[in-house]
Amino acid sequence: MISKGYINGTIKTIVLKLLSDKNRMYGYEITQRVAALSNDEIKLTYGALYPILYKLENDGLLVATSEIVDNRARKYYSLTPKGKEVAKEKVSELQKFAETLKIILMPNPDSRLSSVAWGS
C-alpha cells in the first residue's frame, strides 16, 4: 500500500479521468476502479471521495442522477461538457507532473559525480 500522502491533490483529477473513460459511474464504483487499476495500492477513502464529487457537481463539472438498483440507492455521475474540457487539461497536467516526478526521482548512476554533472 502506497503511503497515503502521495495521492493528495490528485484525487479530483483521477475522478475526472475515470469519468472520461466511462460516461457513468457511481462513487463506490470509482473507489473499486482505482483499487483495481492500482493493484490495491491506492484506496480512495469515502470521506475524501464523496465531498470531491459534490464539489465537482457544484462547480458544474459533473451531473448526478440517483437511481435504485437492487434495492440500493446509487448516484451516478457524468461529465458535463465543461467537465470534459477541464478533465482534458487536468489529466494532461497530472501526466506531466508524473513525468517530472520520474525525472526528479531518476536513479543517479554515480552520485559522487553530481557536482560535476549538475554544476555546484
Added chain:
Amino acid sequence: MISKGYINGTIKTIVLKLLSDKNRMYGYEITQRVAALSNDEIKLTYGALYPILYKLENDGLLVATSEIVDNRARKYYSLTPKGKEVAKEKVSELQKFAETLKIILMPNPDSRLSSVAWGS
C-alpha cells in the same frame, strides 16, 4: 506551472532524493534544483520547505551545519545513515506511485468500449 496541489505529500521524499544525490545542500539550493529539474514547473515554497527540513532533522534523518558564505548565512543539510535508509524506501515508493499514476491516466484508445474492455 503545474497546479500546486500535485506536489502535496511528495516534498519530503523529493528532499530526501536530492540529498541522496548530493551529500550537502542548503534550503535555497534545494528549491533551485527542483525548479531546474522540473523546467520551472515545480516551485517549492519556503513556507513548505523549511519546516520540512526541520522536521526531517528532528526525526534524525538529516543533520544541519550552519556556515557563513559571502557574508550570508547558510545551513547545509546532509542525510544521516538512517536518512539514507528512509530515502531509499520513500523514493522507491514514490517511483511506484508515479508509475501507478501513469497507468491510471493512460489514454484510453476508445472510451466507448470501456464497458466491454473493463467490465461494467
Added chain:
DNA sequence: TTATATATTTAAGCAAATTAAATATTATGA
C-alpha cells in the same frame, strides 16, 4: 447469525501546504 460486500453521507480533527511578512546582504540595471 455473523461477517462481508454493497452504497452513501457527513462531522470532527489533523496534517500539510499557502500566504505573507520579517530580516539581511549582494548584485544589477535604469
Added chain:
DNA sequence: TCATAATATTTAATTTGCTTAAATATATAA
C-alpha cells in the same frame, strides 16, 4: 543612486484537503 532582483532563512496565521469514524441500510455468503 535608487530601485529591484537575487540570495538566504525564519515563522505565524490561515486555509485546504484528507483521515477517521460513526450513522444508515440492504444483500449475500459462510
